Amino acid sequence: MLLKKFAFATALTLAAFTISAQAQEPRRGGTIRFTAPYGASFVSNDSHVSNQIQDEIYGYALHSMLFRWDSKAGKPEPELVKSMTTSADGLTHTLKLRDDAFFHNGRKMTADDVIWSFTRLVDGSKNYPGASRVVRIKGAEAVRKGEAKEISGLKKIDDFTIEMTLTDPADPSFLFYAATTAIMPAKEAQQPDFFNKPIGLGPFKFVEHVPGSRMVFERWEKYYKPGKPYADKLVISPMGEAAARDVAFRNKEIDVSILGSTQYVAYKADPNLSKGILEVAEVFTRNMGMNPEFKPFSDKRVRQAINYAIDSDLIIKRLVRDKAYRAVSWLPSSVPAFDKNAKPYAFDPEKAKKLLAEAGYPDGFEFEWTATPNESWGIPIVEATIPMLAKVGIKVKVKPVETSALGGVIAKGDFQAYIWSNTSGPDPLTALKCFHSATPRSSCNYTTFKSAAFDKLFEEAAAERDAGKKIELMKKANALLQDEAPVWFFNYNKAVMAYQPWLHGLQANATELALQRYEDLWVDASSPAAK
Amino acid sequence: MLPYVFRRLLQAIPILLAVAGLVFVMFSVIPGDFASTQMSDGRSVVDAEQVARMNKQFGLDEPVYVRFVKYAGKLATLDLGTSFRTRQPVINSLLERIWPSLQLAIAAMAFAIALGIPLGFLAALKPGGWLDMQSMFVAVSGLSLPQFWLGLMLMYAFALVLGWFPSFGYGDGNPRYIVLPAVALGVAPLALLARTTRAAVLEVMNADFVRTARAKGNSEVRVMRWHVARNAMVIVLTTLGLQFGSIMGGAVVIEKLFAWPGIGSLLVDSVSLRDIPVVQACILLLVLFFLVVNIIVDVLCALIDPRIKYT
Numbered sequence: 079m080l081l082k083k084f085a086f087a088t089a090l091t092l093a094a095f096t097i098s099a100q101a102q103e104p105r106r107g108g109t110i111r112f113t114a115p116y117g118a119s120f121v122s123n124d125s126h127v128s129n130q131i132q133d134e135i136y137g138y139a140l141h142s143m144l145f146r147w148d149s150k151a152g153k154p155e156p157e158l159v160k161s162m163t164t165s166a167d168g169l170t171h172t173l174k175l176r177d178d179a180f181f182h183n184g185r186k187m188t189a190d191d192v193i194w195s196f197t198r199l200v201d202g203s204k205n206y207p208g209a210s211r212v213v214r215i216k217g218a219e220a221v222r223k224g225e226a227k228e229i230s231g232l233k234k235i236d237d238f239t240i241e242m243t244l245t246d247p248a249d250p251s252f253l254f255y256a257a258t259t260a261i262m263p264a265k266e267a268q269q270p271d272f273f274n275k276p277i278g279l280g281p282f283k284f285v286e287h288v289p290g291s292r293m294v295f296e297r298w299e300k301y302y303k304p305g306k307p308y309a310d311k312l313v314i315s316p317m318g319e320a321a322a323r324d325v326a327f328r329n330k331e332i333d334v335s336i337l338g339s340t341q342y343v344a345y346k347a348d349p350n351l352s353k354g355i356l357e358v359a360e361v362f363t364r365n366m367g368m369n370p371e372f373k374p375f376s377d378k379r380v381r382q383a384i385n386y387a388i389d390s391d392l393i394i395k396r397l398v399r400d401k402a403y404r405a406v407s408w409l410p411s412s413v414p415a416f417d418k419n420a421k422p423y424a425f426d427p428e429k430a431k432k433l434l435a436e437a438g439y440p441d442g443f444e445f446e447w448t449a450t451p452n453e454s455w456g457i458p459i460v461e462a463t464i465p466m467l468a469k470v471g472i473k474v475k476v477k478p479v480e481t482s483a484l485g486g487v488i489a490k491g492d493f494q495a496y497i498w499s500n501t502s503g504p505d506p507l508t509a510l511k512c513f514h515s516a517t518p519r520s521s522c523n524y525t526t527f528k529s530a531a532f533d534k535l536f537e538e539a540a541a542e543r544d545a546g547k548k549i550e551l552m553k554k555a556n557a558l559l560q561d562e563a564p565v566w567f568f569n570y571n572k573a574v575m576a577y578q579p580w581l582h583g584l585q586a587n588a589t590e591l592a593l594q595r596y597e598d599l600w601v602d603a604s605s606p607a608a609k
Numbered sequence: 610m611l612p613y614v615f616r617r618l619l620q621a622i623p624i625l626l627a628v629a630g631l632v633f634v635m636f637s638v639i640p641g642d643f644a645s646t647q648m649s650d651g652r653s654v655v656d657a658e659q660v661a662r663m664n665k666q667f668g669l670d671e672p673v674y675v676r677f678v679k680y681a682g683k684l685a686t687l688d689l690g691t692s693f694r695t696r697q698p699v700i701n702s703l704l705e706r707i708w709p710s711l712q713l714a715i716a717a718m719a720f721a722i723a724l725g726i727p728l729g730f731l732a733a734l735k736p737g738g739w740l741d742m743q744s745m746f747v748a749v750s751g752l753s754l755p756q757f758w759l760g761l762m763l764m765y766a767f768a769l770v771l772g773w774f775p776s777f778g779y780g781d782g783n784p785r786y787i788v789l790p791a792v793a794l795g796v797a798p799l800a801l802l803a804r805t806t807r808a809a810v811l812e813v814m815n816a817d818f819v820r821t822a823r824a825k826g827n828s829e830v831r832v833m834r835w836h837v838a839r840n841a842m843v844i845v846l847t848t849l850g851l852q853f854g855s856i857m858g859g860a861v862v863i864e865k866l867f868a869w870p871g872i873g874s875l876l877v878d879s880v881s882l883r884d885i886p887v888v889q890a891c892i893l894l895l896v897l898f899f900l901v902v903n904i905i906v907d908v909l910c911a912l913i914d915p916r917i918k919y920t
Contacts, residue, residue: 117881118865118874122695129647205663207647210656289705290870290878291779315778315868322866325764326776482646489654501653522653 104600109311109607115336117318119290123273125260129207131590136293136314137257139596141278145255149585152414154251158261168247175238180300181263182277189234194264197229208258216243252505281307281597308600330606333581336592337574339399345576356575358586359403359412361503364455366566367525372494379437381563385423387430387470393462394569398454402569407560408502410570412588415506415552430470442471448496450481455499489520504589506552510536525564532558580605621900628896636885637673643693643883667693690886699890710871714856716787717795725799729806744803751800760793760866777868790867794860798852805848809841843914850906854899
């Protein structure tokens with residue numbers, strides 16, 4: 079009897095394991111119904127043309143790049159590149175390409191396609207956004223200026239090997255993972271009607287584009303990752319209106335939806351919808367930049383006082399509705415050089431007053447704060463800080479600007495302080511370079527930050543070949559930035575995606591949550607579009 | 610009649626030119642430009658050199674008057690230019706979008722006519738009666754409701770709760786997709802048509818010739834059909850023409866909300882990206898559509914009412 083019971087229990091356990099394993103086993107077939115939430119349409123069928131995330135969303139289905147972002151590792155990984163070796167000076171990289179990547183017309187990709195795609199990107203008469211990445215290759219600038227026809231730093235060794243020489247010791251994987259640097263078929267892409275029905279190397283083949291409504295793809299059977307993609311079909315609908323997306327998601331017409339702060343609260347409160355929420359700290363730091371040309375802000379103690387005077391946690395909780403992570407320093411928590419042990423500035427008005435008095439402002443001062451109407455990093459946030467700053471004697475005069483004009487105002491240095499959401503990753507070195515004294519304001523050193531100690535740490539990190547040591551140096555540089563406080567460190571954006579229970583394989587992509595690796599996504603049999 | 614139509618079409622040319630000039634000047638003075646918008650990810654300053662190169666590529670570095678002269682010259686040869694963002698001829702974008710917009714406009718007007726005119730007519734038969742009060746309540750509500758809100762409510766009720774129609778998209782020729790956007794777009798013209806029809810019918814019913822028709826022993830049905838409806842229809846047709854023309858422009862919000870691939874959503878996207886050639890072409894097309902519809906209405910009015918003469 080005891081033996082029978084044991085056997086029955088064992089059988090039950092085994093069955094449970096089997097069911098569990100089946101539940102996790104990716105299923106082939108069905109349609110993934112994705113949404114592109116950043117506008118009413120895609121710009122073009124040509125992924126090289128647009129810098130908009132909206133177009134990158136379909137670019138990830140149609141195209142492959144040399145590298146691709148690995149959300150789990152938090153860094154780019156080889157995609158069309160099989161392996162990469164780097165010279166001792168860190169400038170020359172030998173890239174071994176896949177020999178099993180086929181374009182959607184069945185032709186095998188070769189080094190010629192890579193060279194043609196990059197040469198196209200730096201065509202000076204076209205001004206493709208990806209050019210800003212390709213010009214880091216030696217000789218690309220000459221092509222852009224029309225002084226050369228070939229990029230001298232890009233050499234074909236054989237059909238599947240390329241030698242790439244950069245102008246500085248940058249990591250090519252951080253340069254060439256976006257769809258703006260997609261590899262296109264050299265001969266075919268020069269045909270006049272190519273972009274009416276484009277082909278690429280991605281997991282899905284282009285079927286149709288109904289501008290303003292949808293882009294449809296089907297599985298590419300000769301995709302280089304065996305067994306992938308899982309879904310038969312992918313439909314991407316541009317849906318800029320959050321309210322419309324909400325209805326469509328609840329009505330099970332779409333499989334994912336990017337949520338704003340209002341919807342985030344509603345979805346979290348819903349017992350069913352709250353089960354399908356994916357969150358990630360994206361690589362954007364919301365901050366108030368302080369112009370040192372405005373006398374009070376030239377004093378570190380004043381900048382620190384502002385960080386102590388504002389109750390950032392309260393603003394994040396009440397105004398941003400917890401759809402953000404408290405910022406500690408510049409680098410966000412999703413990049414490897416983020417120090418998990420570091421603590422943000424505490425809310426301490428008394429300390430702020432003390433620092434202001436030490437800096438020669440016992441009665442405070444008044445400054446002009448340039449801000450856009452943005453609800454997450456604009457005037458509503460500034461208005462919330464006004465009473466907090468007033469308590470330590472600082473008066474704020476709001477200077478509203480249009481969102482599209484903010485960059486121009488900052489580039490000219492026409493501000494005392496501004497509030498913005500800036501890219502702070504995924505490459506920590508690139509993000510930190512914005513605070514190097516040699517970086518101009520018109521590039522990204524908006525607060526014209528100058529610190530010899532920071533420069534030294536940054537340069538050491540840039541030159542360091544050992545990955546572990548490099549990260550430690552960047553952590554130190556980031557800690558120094560926190561102490562120098564060139565900005566008020568407000569928060570890191572928390573991107574939130576709602577997904578249906580039948581959709582599997584989503585990744586918490588910190589570079590942009592809406593960018594997913596479609597080849598890893600699959601729908602189970604409970605999807606309305608499972609067949 | 611033909612010389613009249615020809616003259617009206619000729620008169621449209623200065624109107625179109627004035628609109629083209631106005632749009633051109635407006636987009637030359639408002640902040641923001643295509644290069645900065647296109648190259649920016651919104652989270653960093655755009656490389657000034659690249660912006661300058663792009664402005665040069667699209668001729669945006671030239672003075673406004675030079676650009677306008679060039680634009681007007683192209684327009685004279687019916688060349689609408691090249692889209693900054695797609696780098697394709699603007700006409701291609703318009704051709705892709707015109708049919709969905711027309712489909713939506715026709716469906717919305719069909720809904721408005723099918724309900725609005727009978728509602729107004731019935732309301733006028735017994736002024737102050739139950740039907741009159743109810744229909745005018747509906748008419749006033751229809752005119753007051755914001756389209757965006759109405760569209761969302763329709764989505765909620767008929768897609769989410771009842772599951773009768775899809776909440777968004779164009780579909781593959783499936784008419785179920787057009788119902789909700791057409792209703793959302795058609796409610797305001799419906800309300801206006803109902804009110805106009807009611808007022809027009811009431812006015813005609815009190816006219817001397819209607820009294821005379823009744824005195825001559827004509828049946829009520831004949832009076833209504835041949836004397837009241839025909840005369841009231843001239844006023845209704847004029848309203849209908851104006852509504853049909855403006856419905857294309859009014860579709861901007863609805864197209865965006867329902868992810869409908871028409872001229873409206875193209876216009877919104879192009880404005881936000883500062884794709885000026887497409888914005889200009891969209892607005893010109895909407896104005897042209899408005900003018901053409903109104904010429905057609907004038908012709909129809911003359912056919913219905915022989916007293917109207919166009920010379």
